[in-house]
Amino acid sequence: MSNQEHTASIKAYVTGFILSIVLTVIPLVLVLNHMMGKAALTVSILLAAVLQFVVQLFFFMHIRDGEGPRYNVMALILGIIFVVTIVAGAIWIMSFNSQVQ
């Protein structure tokens, strides 16, 4: 994590920026023009969001930077697992979908 080596270059930033814009415009167009069924639409825009998150990570936040054990990557992966657990778990549990006793 020292500052010696950087994947940051103007090229990376511009690429990242363009990709982000594209990945923002696509879901906007899809949603505002009602282009798909509800389920498909939901999946596509979530997918676009996740892709954009990845773009940010690689092109802006330089997740690949640094040497030695990648503790930041490990933290991030664990964090993502927990995030999914929190949101999906809450939705699943709060749907109260059958009789218990």
Next chain:
Amino acid sequence: MDNSHFFVTGDPMIYGADVSIILVSLAIIIYLTYFKKWGWLWREWITTVDHKKIGIMYLLSSLLMLFRGGVDAVLMRIQLAVPNSHFLASEHYNEIFTTHGTIMILFMAMPFMFALFNMVVPLQIGARDVAYPFLNAVSFWLFFLGAMLLNISFVIGGSPNAGWLSYAPLSENDFSPGPGQNFWIWGIQISGIGSLMTGINFVVTILKMRTPTMRLRDMPLFSWSVLASSIAILGVFPIFTATLAMLTIDRLLGGHFFTMTGGGNPMMWVNLIWMWGHPEVYIVVLPAFGVFSEIVATFSKKRIFGYASMVFSMIAISIVSYYTWVHHFFTMGAGANVNIVFAICTMIIAIPTGVKVFNWLFTMYRGRIRITQPMLWFMAFVPCFLVGGATGVMLAAAPADYQYHNSYFLIAHFHQVLIGGVVFGYLAGMYYWFPKIFGIKLNERLGKWAFWTWQIGFYVCFMPQYALGFMGMTRRMYTYNSTMGWDMGWAPLNMISTVGAFLMGIGFIFQVWQILYSIKHGERDVTGDAWDGRTLEWSIPSPPPVYNFAILPVVKGRDAWWYQKQEMQKGSYQKEAVKYEPIHMPNNSGIPFLMAVCFFIAGFGFTFEWWWMGIAGLIGVFITLFARSFQYNTDHFISVEEIERTENALRNHGSIHRTAN
């Protein structure tokens, strides 16, 4: 909000408390002034960033809170000793179990745990401090002032009374108006932020601050347990912060997260608070496991058995504990499939826990067991935790839990793991590392008395509670046998249980006596290695100098100090010529304390819905943050001469370079 009762009135016990609080505060102030100790207090303690001193402050506060929580417990037990008792009124009883639970877990167990983190981890991994000493001080002061905020509710404004996890909608404005519930929110919110920062601090400390030659796989198990516990802290305390913020929004801004009206969903509170609450209990028990791992190896004179699976099981516990929270509300009826999944995940936790138990047993196997004070507590822990864990597994069988839930069976389960696991574990840790931090061994005789009264008291108090659970007695009842002529036969067992509580109280008094007595008359430890230890903390003098290690130790594997001692004994140990280098240390700072005071002011203001005060406090917090950001002169070097002077003085005490016996 109705603020007409700023000072709690009406109960003689509270007037008593008022008077004693005023008297004690006065006594402290007079003492400090008379002996001109204010400057000393400020320079040496309030502004300190030294992890050892912070550890000591954590320890003192947690013992104080054990006393406060224990007094609550004794009051509850007095009320329940006989049926139809009028010792405490309903609301008062409710306040007492709420503060008892909150204080014991958040202000006793957590700080006790942080005390051990701070006192031991840097020494064990050969570091000179934690990764962020300044942040460490912030964490402590946030905890301390958060705890004080909750504690003053007893005499100002009224205490919270909706249970230690304050289920909504009972904890909402409709059912709990007044400042009590706000005290609960802000007290634990402020200290919770401190805990989160401590978690970050120790994860980074352990990953990055080890002495360069210590690989993770050489690291002592206590430090591993701290890592596992800290990972769990990072995973769940943000949820805690957010959940409390939601309740704050409901109460202060009229929101509808968990209200009955406006489309709110009270079940969401239950769901979110247990997402934090369940891992929280493993957060506090994991370091206890770590303590025992050190103690067993040391006092069996043997390497710890199955190191790799010990590490694996701890990490597994901290991750799997994230997936069990529903077992606290099987009876909410989220669905049969939900219950089955979470029941099985819960039972799975028993597997790595069991592995740890077996590894401890086989560490003793073919060892040489010395029964010292720390070891005594370990030996009390094993059967107690086994039984408590087994009743946990019984609770985990979801349909069986429909019968145990919220009954005294549950109360007995969790006291057995919390006292048998956490309290015994931390006390063992305190006995074990006391000589290291204070240079004093604790008196054995008084220790034995304390130990046995605790043990007997514990079983007398909590075994009957399992039976009470089977008799249908539910928790949080301030009285029984008073209505409708139901006599369920609960009275005799409750009486026995109360006797047990008193015995534990006596045990605690013995411990306080033991500590005070030992400080005055106790045996000094001049060797630095009071127990013939195995890990690095025993290689330096007791108490250690500010910088811990004059030269960062070289580690060749696990149990580094043990093998170094053996080499020294064989004479094969090559002592390198000491060449000191200046040591880089952080400066003391008053900002952490001031920041926490601002938080306290904010919390107090919002508690009474005095917006001006709350916002002023928050602005104060930001000012202190900015002040820190503009500070560039934050550390200094200790010169070589000073190190030489200190080391020589310590060596003349006869410590580090003695050869192993």
Next chain:
Amino acid sequence: MSQTISAHVSDQNHGHVDQEGLKTLGFWIFLVTDCLLFATFFAAYAVLRTHTEGGFSAKDFNVPNFIIETFILLTSSFTSGLAVLSMHKGNKKGLIRWLIITLLLGAAFVGLEVKEFADLAAEGATISRSAFLTSFFALVGTHGAHVTFGIFWMIGILFQLSKRGITPVTTRKVSLVSLYWHFLDAVWIFILTVVYLMGVM
């Protein structure tokens, strides 16, 4: 868990810990925990989003407003990156210029958000109107508060930069604030998707 000793030693030059690197790792971990904080608000929003009590619902969001907000924030994320680039080139002027632009974009974003909230309140869609609105204001407001905090943080750093120039310490501070800014952009993407797009769709 199994690096070799030598790799490890180079990680920390001769026992003197690399203070700035240490702080960067800590900040990363803090960001991950902040993610979990947002996740909790997201979870509450996901559960409560239909609980509108017959009032304002997610269908009624102001579309142009959130589109503009999104592009402003995206651009500011880009400009904060450019600031870091200038810094690595040793270009103090460029660094300060890009930081100021980032900060102004951030302020514009917050301004639009405040306007959105004010409009909602004027319509009677306040935080206490329904559980849906409570969870909406809490989630989006928490993000807005983060952005606001970032703005003040940048102002503080700007002062330090103008006084001290590009030093290892200020370099670390600029890197962290920019990391924070990218992170807020990433969170916003999910707010855009889950709150606004899934709302109006």
Next chain:
Amino acid sequence: MQTAKLSLLAFLGTALLSGCDRSKFIVLDPRGPVGKQEYNLIILSVILCAIIIIPVIGIFTYIVLKYRDKPNNKAPYQPEWDDNKFLEIIWWGIPIIIVAILGVFTAKTTMNLTKPPVKDVDPIVVQVTSLDWKWMFTYPDKKIATVNYAEIPAGVPVQFILTSDAPMNSFWVPQLGGQEYTMPGMSMGLWLQADKVGEYFGSGANFTGKGFAHMQFRVKAVKQEEFNKWAKQVQKDSPVLTKAGYKKLSKPSLEKELSFSSYPIGLFEDIVNKNGGIYYDHMNHMGDHTTMSDMNMKK
């Protein structure tokens, strides 16, 4: 080791002192099929835990006694022995097996309890509303209501449908079966059945504030004919529960046992809906507009 003995002693002492009277341990003395299934699971879990916990405590005692650090101790001493794959496999393996067994039975019982305890008898519905600090029971078939006591026919499965018009509570009749939360805005189903005629202790199990300790109630199981007779009696003799009456009843207070000959139509549904029920598809009918047969079909 001493502590282990001690715990055993304390446990035995406890059992003795409480008079060895099994009937006091109502959870272990179930009087209906639901309670019995849960009882069986309890016993199974006790046995499975005992199988492992007791030997471990035994081994522990043995090791501590044998490997004491005494000068003339002849037991082997191997300070470097720290690893044995075979042993490790054993102690990962045994708990896994036990957890697997317990897990299977837990899952089975959980699924079983979602169904009516017997199939050949038509169930009845009793709606339960927890209030501050009393229990209200409404009988949609008989159109009567009671407070703080419920009468049910013995041998007939009862579908209790639970909600709350106050902070959430938990409905628990230990001898008939386990509890379930009563929650505002929800209508949850709970199957219970009394095999024999008798009076059973019930209580609220989830804390709701000041009067919580007094939220105990009586469930009286009687023969079917008597049940019908009782209902008729209530319809004839008792006062009416009006809307205003309910409003007063739902205010925080303690009440004695009460009976009402009728209650406002749709009372239960209104309670559920006004507290947020409109946001859930209620899998359990609220009992007002359904016939028993399509309830059976669903399960």
